[in-house]
Amino acid sequence: MNTIIYIIDDDDAICDSLQWLLEGWGHTVKACSSIQSFFSNYEDKYPSALLLDVRLNGEIGTDLQDILIEKKYKIPIAFITGHGDVPMAVSALKKGAVDFIQKPFENETIKAVVDKLVEKAPDYYKKQQDRKMLANLTERERQVLEGIVKGLLNKQIAGNLNISIKTVEAHRANIMNKLKVNGVADLVKFVMHND
Secondary structure (H helix, E strand, C coil): CCCEEEEECCCHHHHHHHHHHHHHCCCEEEEECCHHHHHHHCCCCCCEEEEEECEECCEEHHHHHHHHHHCCCCCCEEEEECCCCHHHHHHHHHCCCCEEEECCCCHHHHHHHHHHHHHHHHHHHHHHHHHHHHHCCCHHHHHHHHHHHCCCCHHHHHHHHCCCHHHHHHHHHHHHHHHCCCCHHHHHHHHHHCC
16 A cells, blocks of 8 residues: 655745655655645545645644644654754654654655655554544444453443343444454454554
């Protein structure tokens, strides 16, 4: 699965040169000039990575990082900037940014950063897809799942939720199907990995 690298920078010359460089290295690239433009072009069908300018026209790139965290989007981000400062870099890195590099930068520097982003993107993407599957569970399925993860027997879950054992079994089967897991051990691993 090919990773899409989104470049978000309001400087057209930088966007064009980065896009040309990354496409020359064989990457799929989408250039955007604003946060709104990113959301208009973003496709969650593929792993993604962001090369994000800190200062956009009237916007701050770290705001997009906050929006993505709030919306639970899992996308590796590297900030590129001519205006960064140490506290901003530290904050971005603490929130999970992969790197923070100053303009102007060497091709080798951007290649190393892009390689890191592309390496992380599939794992981030899988985690995002797993969270979507968890979000598709009904409230009752979540309650049954909670009981399963706690190690309760179907009979105990049924008693706690005041439903029949057959109903617990039906919910359990639905959960396994929706989360695409084959047993309790896989189910517990799935939940722990996505906490």
